[in-house]
Amino acid sequence: MDELPAWLPAWCLDQLGGEPTEVLFRSEQISMVFGLRLTNATEAVVKARADDGRAVSCVAAQARLAERGFPCARPLTPVVGAGSLAVHAEQLRPGGDVVHGDSPDVAVRYAKVFARLMAELAGVTVPPPLPNPRWVRWDHSDPGLWPAIDVLDDLDQSAVPAYVVDTAERARRRLLAAALPCVLGHADFEAQNLRWHGRDVWTVHDWDSLAWQPEAALVGAASGVFARGTGQPTLAPIESSEAFLVAYQGARGRAFTAVEQEVAWAASLWPAAHNARWEVLHGQPTVCGDALRAQAAQRLRRAGLRADE
Template sequence: MAELDRRLVAWCERQLGATPVERLMGVSQMAEVVGVRLDDGRSVVIKSRSDPTARAKTCVAVQHHAADAGFPCARPLTDVTDLDGLAVHAEEWRPGGELLRGDSPEIAERSAQLYAQLAVIVEDLRLSPPLPNPEWVNWDHDGPGLWPPNELHDIRPLATQLPPPLVAIATRARARLMKSGHLPRVLGHADWEAQNLRWNADGPHAVHDWDSIAWLPEAALVGAASGAFASAEIPTLMPLHSSEAFIAAYENARGRTFAVEERELAWAASLWPALHNARAEFLWHTQPVALTEVLTQGEERLRRAGA
């Protein structure tokens, strides 16, 4: 970590023309995220991550376009550059705001309306597709099995012993999702969860996790968000009526109703992030929160998906 810090200091001096003098925060998940105060008084966030398929440039370009359009998110301050094999960029420090907790239809509608605002902003962007899509929406992967390859999950002792009802639901959901692969694809935020959104009393304050941009049919992006919008510390699957409210509020905000095929696609996609989380719960022996909801709601969501 000391070596990484030295490299990041030198990177800041080259890219931002200032030296970090204080560490404000640090998070390590899919990326290393470090907030620092610079010697010129600015506070910035530096993100570095492995990027073997060069997704990061498109993700940061989407974020920059959204910020320029007035969408509530941190504005990137640099392009993505290579730092000893890591993709690195800096963005504004945008602390504050609160999680909007709860999975009621009313909260679903607020979340969906914000999602629709972003969809309008990015719908005409023409950028290199950020493929592969994030794992929790990567049902169209080109691997040999049902699930996208995951070197940590695939070696678990129980990887071939998943509960048969979970496998059956995932198989039907993926088959329905693959049937709509001909629909036009758009860019969209694929990790639309409460943990990545911050709100003030007067509205949205910041949307985070722009590394999770995906290239999917619009209805699939909306469906995935409708199933996950309230997930915070422990991801799960939303109540059916709240997913329904999310999809309807999105359609209303966009001024168009999904066609039958799109509506079915949305319901199939609503299951996939929860299926991804349910599998992880089983493999890593954690509380079966998503798994319970998938097994409870799966049949009805598949019925609505025409699966």
């Protein structure tokens, strides 16, 4: 309790009618997340992140899905600023298990949930939550290959392997060349962000990570990242990404065009390249980097790119 931000008790009292009496959990990555019990017996999750203009749309979309019965936490407040932070509270939705694994069978389970999620979001109209999350921000307008991210750009870029840069450049060219309409979708569809009761999904978390990109690109990114349950990000095996893409199209009742297929495979590479860059710049084990080295050539071929392109 002594380590809570100074603004948080007053914010909770104003927005939720009580002050924190117990910290149920907390985490801090891009956002600060606090699971709290309040003096009025309310249990809530308070999320705070730098106000980059995305939060209002993300919370509004999450609220619409919760109203429709989609398995996600219901927002309890709108986005209310605290200094330079965008803050909101949502329902505490505990329980459920993480389904681990990167097999094609596991991929199919996740793909069917992603298809349901995307179908629900297709009926939601909010201002696009831009800029897109940094790990899928291949569509940035910053100079150079990578989006501007101070915590990465200030480090020694010579440490990034040439194959990571080359893969990112080629995948990005393919993605930017496709003239596909953008839709609303979840851009951090990792196993750690879902909880299950048996075969049924119980909760999808992390609605701060909505993005505005072509459907095929969102699906492709999810097909690569879904397997991360704990630890560092990873890249799923190619056969599992393929099973994800096939199952998604089946669940949505629409086959991707040839262009969409290529875009999906190109998009599967960008988060892995971003994560491989992050690993070496921060001196971490090269989990994504090793997977990218092994799979990049085949994924690029499926994206319609020859070795000399």
